[in-house]
Amino acid sequence: MTISWYPGHMFKANKELAKLMQQIDVVIEVLDARMPGASSNPLMHKMRLRHHKPCLHILNKADLADPARTRAWLQYFNSQPGSRALANGKDSNLNTELIIGACQRLVDEQALMPKPKVSASAEPEDLPTEDTADDSLALADTELDETENDDDNDDNTGAEERYRKRKFNAVIAGIPNVGKSTLMNQIVGRKLAKTGNEPAVTKSQQRVKLNDQWYLFDTPGVLWPRLEDQQAAYRLAAAGAIRNTAIVFEDVAMVAAEFLMRDFPDSLKARYKFNELPGSAEEFMEQLASKRACRNKAGRTDWHRVSEILLHDFREGSLGRLTLELPPGA
Structure with missing residues (x-):
């Protein structure tokens, strides 16, 4: 049996995520620590790389994974450009300060790099384009506070001071049933996202304030249109990332x-x-x-x-x- 699961709400969520990439500073990708490769969304990475966004990888459910292999994966992600990684589990709970600290380091490193222009021709053919994004997108540019990223409101303030005072946006993304909503509730310190031990619990995006500088967008758990690596697809199905009725x-x-x-x-x-x-x-x-x-x-x-x-x-x-x-x- 060929495993494939890409319902309509995932198609819509991917279009919204593509548009959101313009507005955020860093991506937080939640992975299953038992299968970090299979649970990493290649479509999302095409989106973020096109917009030159760094990525914080969270190896979630680390208490279910082999500790030595988790360390190997952390070392691998931390060795990649524009990438950092942290583990999260019952024996290594992350908090807001750790998440924000890692995101801030990524953004600071990104700020030192040259800013290449985004070429329309560089857009992957399977990436939902911004022109086709849903007009009812709840997170359109106009809905962000215009003052939050205004670096020019004080002509007498130096570039470094403006950078220090600016607001930052992160987006948390992951495949279904990877524990993304539970992690978000954990780092925010209160229940914001509905959780459940089944895929496709979160259905829409939401934005919350982490501190005076950082805001976090939550997104629904999504897969990608073609699960070309069927061995990886079966691992995802075994882990519960694909709805039971689809397998x-x-x-x-x-x-x-x-x-x-x-x-x-x-x-x-x-x-x-x-x-x-x-x-x-x-x-x-x-x-x-x-x-x-x-x-x-x-x-x-x-x-x-x-x-x-x-x-x-x-x-x-x-x-x-x-x-x-x-x-x-x-």
Whole structure:
């Protein structure tokens, strides 16, 4: 089965995000620490690079990921130009000061770089254009306070002083069900965004004040039109980033069993009390069904039920701290 999920609200959200890129200073991308590569949105990065915006990568759910691999990913992102990274989880909660500090460093570094002009011809063909952005966009330029980015209201103030006093805007973005809304509530210090353990909870953009200088835009969780890397798509589905009604549980669980047997056999043995794992994913699922009494009335294997068990355990961290990907060059 080819996995694809790109409903209408994601198409609209991507158009709005494309227009918003003109107004913000830095992108905060929330990633799943168990799969930072698969959970990174290539369409969003085309947008931000076209507008020369730096990116703060948040490796979320780090308490579910392998600590050594998380450190490797942090080192990788921190070595890239215009990029910084932080980890967030139950054992390493981020706060407003840490987020703002990292964003400010990125903006300060960006301010020292030359400002190349944005060429219309450089726009990727699959990027929603600003001309086609929805006219009802809630975050149009006119809705931002005109005084917030006015660097010229005092002719006697030096450029450095004007820069220090100006207002900055960040946008927080991520794929569905990556914990973006929970993180936003966490760093703001109060409940602003609706949260839930399912994709597509946030439906529209909102803007909140972090301090006297920084404002944060929240955006809905979005994917991209073509999930060309189907192995990555199956990892996303296993993590819950794709709505359950858009996947075949049995197929996703079978692929998950394959990579878990290959890369994390000890985790499966410990969780499900296997002395040795069988030779194939199908045999593993069959034996797991027997262990968990997943049988229908006819006594046959209930494949959907046993698939739900495996995917639930992976999503909730019951299999241990697992990271499915290594950074490039590792």
